[in-house]
Amino acid sequence: MKSLKELYKTGRGPSSSHTMGPTKACMAFKEEFPFCDGYEVTLFGSLSATGKGHLTDKVITETLAPKPVKVVFDDKTPCKRHPNTMTIEGFKDGVSAAKRTYYSVGGGAIEIEGFPSFDPPEVYPHNSFDDIKKFCTENKLKLWQYAEIYEGDGLWDYLENVWQTMNDCIDAGLKADGVLEGGLGTVRKARTLYEQYVLNEAQEMRENRLVCAYAFAASEQNAGGGIVVTAPTCGSCGVIPAVFRYLKQKNDVPDREILRALATAGIIGNIVKTNASISGAECGCQAEVGVACSMASAGIASLYGMDLDQIEYAAEIAIEHHLGLTCDPICGLVQIPCIERNAVAALRALNEVTLADFLSDTRKISFDVAVKTMYETGRDLAGGYRETAQGGLAKIYK
Numbered sequence: 001m002k003s004l005k006e007l008y009k010t011g012r013g014p015s016s017s018h019t020m021g022p023t024k025a026c027m028a029f030k031e032e033f034p035f036c037d038g039y040e041v042t043l044f045g046s047l048s049a050t051g052k053g054h055l056t057d058k059v060i061t062e063t064l065a066p067k068p069v070k071v072v073f074d075d076k077t078p079c080k081r082h083p084n085t086m087t088i089e090g091f092k093d094g095v096s097a098a099k100r101t102y103y104s105v106g107g108g109a110i111e112i113e114g115f116p117s118f119d120p121p122e123v124y125p126h127n128s129f130d131d132i133k134k135f136c137t138e139n140k141l142k143l144w145q146y147a148e149i150y151e152g153d154g155l156w157d158y159l160e161n162v163w164q165t166m167n168d169c170i171d172a173g174l175k176a177d178g179v180l181e182g183g184l185g186t187v188r189k190a191r192t193l194y195e196q197y198v199l200n201e202a203q204e205m206r207e208n209r210l211v212c213a214y215a216f217a218a219s220e221q222n223a224g225g226g227i228v229v230t231a232p233t234c235g236s237c238g239v240i241p242a243v244f245r246y247l248k249q250k251n252d253v254p255d256r257e258i259l260r261a262l263a264t265a266g267i268i269g270n271i272v273k274t275n276a277s278i279s280g281a282e283c284g285c286q287a288e289v290g291v292a293c294s295m296a297s298a299g300i301a302s303l304y305g306m307d308l309d310q311i312e313y314a315a316e317i318a319i320e321h322h323l324g325l326t327c328d329p330i331c332g333l334v335q336i337p338c339i340e341r342n343a344v345a346a347l348r349a350l351n352e353v354t355l356a357d358f359l360s361d362t363r364k365i366s367f368d369v370a371v372k373t374m375y376e377t378g379r380d381l382a383g384g385y386r387e388t389a390q391g392g393l394a395k396i397y398k
């Protein structure tokens with residue numbers, strides 16, 4: 001498995017594959033061909049189907065500015081290698097001077113046609129939860145200690161920055177109001193939720209309201225093109241910050257413990273990324289919000305001091321009960337169902353941990369089995385349910 005730094009990435013929303021990846025491709029092209037004085041960028045597959053809603057054209061134009069850019073949405077030519085394909089053609093004095101094809105392969109990473117894929121080094125010697133559990137049990141390690149061994153001390157500075165960015169994102173989202181860009185008329189609701197305090201509010205009601213307010217805040221920032229942390233993706237960036245922020249405030253948890261929970265959650269996300277997928281275009285929303293819920297559940301379980309079996313069970317429940325969750329963003333905007341879905345997943349994560357606490361010794365399904373099942377289910381989903389905005393809510397909603 002690769003470093004957690006490849007999983008938690010900071011950048012502009014609303015989509016790691018539709019904004020972070022294309023931004024990176026444009027920067028690489030500009031650096032390789034600095035002499036170009038104009039560009040034509042063609043988007044294929046999922047980038048074409050939902051690029052408008054995901055602000056792909058906007059980030060491309062801004063990244064290649066001040067040179068003129070024409071963005072073409074090609075929804076006819078099939079993608080051969082990856083559903084998120086784009087070509088950039090550079091011009092000099094009106095004549096084509098350079099051309100490259102890029103694949104936005106998820107999590108903000110890109111590959112270039114004709115070049116060996118840039119593969120960040122493998123940092124961990126194990127790839128499955130079973131192998132990691134065996135190693136941790138033999139060496140009496142917690143998951144965060146396992147991460148520390150292979151990532152080194154630098155991990156904590158990195159995660160501190162991640163945690164700070166997550167909090168900044170929530171703070172900005174709680175202050176913002178108005179309607180999100182895109183034409184759907186989606187009103188920001190985080191602030192309303194946060195301020196809707198009622199006298200003698202029951203503890204459970206307060207918990208639901210605050211967790212949802214934080215998840216809405218981060219997800220609305222993402223939808224508006226704000227700075228977010230992929231956890232594991234932009235579309236699912238609200239789940240982990242929401243539960244950790246809430247638990248930190250409720251239980252006065254020191255930041256050091258939150259960073260350890262982030263490391264634990266990261267190992268879970270990394271296992272899925274390595275053995276299956278965290279891309280909505282590849283496996284539907286189960287791979288984004290489902291995995292975020294799984295990561296959050298494991299992180300909460302570690303904050304509560306639960307053992308490895310209980311952490312595994314919490315993470316497994318989350319994946320198992322998100323199986324089949326489709327990706328169907330209306331108008332290709334990462335707004336409906338995405339924002340609310342982050343809030344619901346955050347609440348579910350808190351509940352799953354309670355179940356894991358009671359029942360972990362009776363479970364039958366391992367985390368690795370749930371991950372394998374999620375991948376197979378995702379690959380079986382019809383194309384309309386994999387970030388194309390052509391199925392489900394995106395199709396039925398008028």
Ligand code: SF4
Nearest residue numbers: 235280285288327338
């Ligand atoms: S429905 Fe889920 S996977 Fe699809 S764009 Fe929204 S958050 Fe991402």
